[in-house]
Amino acid sequence: MEFSERLEALATKVQNQASAIGTEEATKNAFVMPFIASILGYDVFNPMEVIPEFTADVGVKRGEKVDYAIVRDGEVQILIECKTSQSTLKLENASQLFRYFGTTNARLAVLTNGVVWQFYTDLDAPNKMDSKPFLVLDLLDIDETLIPEIQKLSKESFDLDSIINAAEELKYVGAIRREIAAQFREPSDEWTKFFTTRVYEGSFTAKVREQFTELVHKASKQFLTEQVNDRLKTALGVGVTAPAPSDPVEEVSSQHAAEADLERDTEIETTLEELEGYQIVKAIGCSEIKPNRIVHRDQKSYFAILLDDNNRKPIARLHFNTKQKYLGLLDEDKKETRHPIDSLDEIYGHADAIRKAVQRYA
Template identity: 75%
Template sequence: MDFADRLAALATKVTNQAGAIGTEEATKNAFVMPFISTILGYDVFDPLEVVPEFTADVGIKKGEKVDYAIVREGEVQILIECKASSGVPKIEHASQLFRYFSTTNARIAALTNGVVWQFFTDLDAPNRMDPKPFLVLDLLDIDETLIPEVQKLSKESFDLESIISAAEELKYVGALKREIAAQFRQPGDDWIKFFTTKVYDGSFTQKVREQFTVLVTKASRQFLTESVNDRLKTALGAGVGIRPVDDSPAPTSEAVAEADITGDTEIETTLEELEGYTIVKAIACGEVKPQRITHRDAKTYFAVLLDDNNRKPIARLHFNGRQKYLGVLDAEKIETRHPITSLDEIYDHASAIREAVVRYR
């Protein structure tokens, strides 16, 4: 199993168990120690590699310890401070890391709740830990561009110089991506004013602000949707015909018997069906590897399957009519159709989708 696969496996474990972990000690045992051992590759039972409850000799407030110190060639290289997975790791929780960072040879410090890992170094001032992380790894939403950087921290690939040289760019690019994502979710006043003044020549009054808050939010979401559509068009190429969704009468909500959904030469797949499939796949990936989630289109519905097996239906997308439905199936493969007005509403049925995956895996 390669590095990315190990990371994905741990991410699945975190997704499944995070709700049941309530204490810091449980977080260490369930998430942090497996990360140190299976992802970073250090032996948590070898005190020459991993020192729990680490205490430095000089300049530290009496009784304070750092949860873990990772040692290479007799020198402390990485300090790790843990908090319970039920809480969000904040810089206020890192007082020990700040103090220990200046009294050891460590150039890397990590603050984690087992789910989110924040990595720090000393870009702003030598031998003084920065207040902002240069790398943030969220195991519930892994940014694949960060995987090679995390791998550099592992025992077999440890490359401190490369880590430090890339840290500044990672720090600011990561911060910018998080800020942009936040603005797309809920635009702030500065964001709204910036775009309003680009398209509106009048005074930026309170009434205008209120009007454009709605418009900028709507435009931002449409831009993201259209960007996804463009990528899907590129991926599809000429292999799949794209047709608009028709306005035929809405299908009934009666249970639909399992049908043969093998290929049909008259079937054409819509972009909306593929977007819905992407959402179902994202939900299902909390239980199994992404490559196991597949789809097949039929005349009456678009099926999402496990292992490309029509005996393992995860969900069905009924998007051919005016009213759209998400079909979820119980243990007897009896389908219940839920009317939806937007693709985001698929997330409201995430638990049923996950339950279907668990039944088959």
């Protein structure tokens, strides 16, 4: 499996299992160790590469531990602190990372609940861990632009200098993008005023602000939807070359075991065509609700697209396992009608029905 394929497989596992994981140890076993092994490529069974429960006594805090330390060339390079998958990541709950960062050679620290991965370094002051991450990876909503940066952390492609050099730009670009996303979801008065004063010549009164808050929100959603649709249409026009068969594996490591585990967990091979179809349905549906509420589950007989990861809220089904492909749409009584399609672009022709399905549940 290629790097991006392994990341997608783990994301599918997280999506399917996160709600069932209730403890920190279960989070480590189900999500964190597979990430270290299958995504980063370090052998979690080899203490020369991965040290669990890493201890480095600091001042009066004797015996305090960090969940994992990743070692390269005999030196600790990455520290990882874990929380349960159901918890919200708060830096005040990871004080060990702050203390250990200054007493080891590590330049990178990671705080994770197995779903969201926050990466830190020392941009603000040397040997002092920053209070804000320079990179945030959400496995339930992967930003594809971050994949090359994550790959630089892997054993095969580890490039610390490149990571640190790119960290400052990643930190601020990521923060700006998250702020833009927040404004798209719920425009602030400043955001509303910024656009209103450029299109409206009157005074920015309370009544005008109320009127344009909704207009700015609506325009933002439409713009975002158009951008997503344009990107998908462009992507669908690009041919995909099947990866060459990999060489036989002679040595068994945790990476190979983790990859096999991911394949067992997903059981069914999720195709690129199914994921592209899902993205089209998601792009259509996000005009009604937040995109992260639309998820997928690959079943044996069809590829399900659901609202809120709930089987009782099916938006659409993709039947792509036969020569003739079908888009399955369900009515209010959950009765499915299959519409034959010859290309993914034809899904756009059923946009109204998809939006109605989303509206019905939302």
